[in-house]
Amino acid sequence: MIDMMPYAQALFEIGIESQKDAIYLDQLKACASVWMSDQELVAVLKHPKIKREQKEQILSACFEKAVDPVVFRYLRVLNQHDLCAYIPEIYQAYKKCYDKYHHIEMVEVYSAASLDAKQVEDLKKVLSKRLHKTVELDVKVDPKLIAGLKVQTADFVLDNTVLARANEMKEQIKKS
Structure with a gap:
């Protein structure tokens, strides 16, 4: 290519x-x-x-x-x-x-349920402030997450979903 x-x-x-x-x-x-x-x-x-x-x-x-x-x-x-x-x-x-020139970051957001316009706008503001960039969101619904959000940028992943917590608990139980 x-x-x-x-x-x-x-x-x-x-x-x-x-x-x-x-x-x-x-x-x-x-x-x-x-x-x-x-x-x-x-x-x-x-x-x-x-x-x-x-x-x-x-x-x-x-x-x-x-x-x-x-x-x-x-x-x-x-x-x-x-x-x-x-x-x-x-x-x-x-x-x-x-x-890159305009300091815009594309952020993927995965949610168990659809987010309304206010939730999307609030999330955009929080992420823009945290990243010190203008943020564009690509919001996707993934019912397997059960609840919560997974936020993925070029630099980090923040997974605050019930599925992630359940998997983490499962790993802890395996180690015990």
């Missing part, structure tokens, strides 16, 4: 210079969504027997008027290097650059 970070970094640096990094993030996300939903487009962009000029015509018809001119030129350059089919991976790499 090709490392897409250098390609994402190039656009991100242009975005920072022009103060359009958030716009480019949104537009890459939209492009990635198109790529993910249209496998025929991806197949065409990856196909070695289809000429780059034909691929560029497709890109032009789909995106020239829909995205910032810099993003469109970026798509054209990717096409010239046979990398245009990898927009979802480039978007993920760009998002990492964006999040």
